[in-house]
Amino acid sequence: xxxxxxxxxxxxxxxxxxxxxxxxxxxxxxxxxxxxxxxxxxxxxxxxxxxxxxxxxxxxxxxxxxxxxxxxxxxxxxxxxxxxxxxxxxxxxxxxxxxxxxxxxxxxxxxxx
Amino acid sequence: xxxxxxxxxxxxxxxxxxxxxxxxxxxxxxxxxxxxxxxxxxxxxxxxxxxxxxxxxxxxxxxxxxxxxxxxxxxxxxxxxxxxxxxxxxxxxxxxxxxxxxxxxxxxxxxxxxx
Numbered sequence: 657x658x659x660x661x662x663x664x665x666x667x668x669x670x671x672x673x674x675x676x677x678x679x680x681x682x683x684x685x686x687x688x689x690x691x692x693x694x695x696x697x698x699x700x701x702x703x704x705x706x707x708x709x710x711x712x713x714x715x716x717x718x719x720x721x722x723x724x725x726x727x728x729x730x731x732x733x734x735x736x737x738x739x740x741x742x743x744x745x746x747x748x749x750x751x752x753x754x755x756x757x758x759x760x761x762x763x764x765x766x767x768x769x
Numbered sequence: 770x771x772x773x774x775x776x777x778x779x780x781x782x783x784x785x786x787x788x789x790x791x792x793x794x795x796x797x798x799x800x801x802x803x804x805x806x807x808x809x810x811x812x813x814x815x816x817x818x819x820x821x822x823x824x825x826x827x828x829x830x831x832x833x834x835x836x837x838x839x840x841x842x843x844x845x846x847x848x849x850x851x852x853x854x855x856x857x858x859x860x861x862x863x864x865x866x867x868x869x870x871x872x873x874x875x876x877x878x879x880x881x882x883x884x
Contacts, residue, residue: 660811688870692875697877698877699772699773699860699875699876699877699878700812700860700862700875701875702872702873702874705872707870745811745812747812753825754817754824754825754867755800755802755817755864755866755867755871755873756802756814756817756825756828757802757804757812757814757862757873758814759804759811759812759813760811761809761810761811762806762809762811762812
């Protein structure tokens with residue numbers, strides 16, 4: 657079935673380190689891909705998205721490129737800050753499934769000063 | 770503009786009791802979704818309303834769960850009777866349209882603990 661797999665956490669980095677959170681997907685159709693972020697005590701927020709192959713989503717210094725050939729959507733940031741500490745969720749939507757988001761298990765990121 | 774709100778933020782109940790969760794979507798959003806995250810696992814889809822109609826309820830775990838959206842505004846999710854495995858965080862989301870180009874806006878979630 658359709659699914660999303662992301663690297664397990666928790667991930668602990670020092671401030672200004674480079675971040676990669678891997679995300680791969682399995683989909684029967686042609687999905688749109690998303691990264692959501694949940695900061696402590698808050699709801700999920702859309703971080704970035706990409707709707708077709710080779711699209712790059714970007715926001716707040718984070719980037720992810722839709723790679724159809726490797727079915728991946730890895731999240732990257734060149735220099736993390738303490739304020740980036742949160743749980744990150746990779747997700748997909750299939751066009752024929754009415755907007756139902758399929759999520760990965762989430763990756764907790766902790767950035768130390 | 771107010772975001773998606775959920776009530777209560779936390780609920781602790783005994784096994785066998787009933788709990789009702791409420792979600793108020795962003796005004797004007799016809800699409801309303803319920804999701805659940807159990808024990809730090811992935812967030813799973815429960816169901817999807819378009820206005821007051823259930824478009825997809827394929828994720829509802831069993832008939833102890835009942836969702837309503839009377840009048841196409843706020844929605845309730847009732848669990849009756851609650852079981853231990855129902856513990857988790859219940860998220861509500863809303864969107865204008867559906868599909869890959871319409872952003873779903875999430876509420877802060879309701880943390881349900883069944884003892």
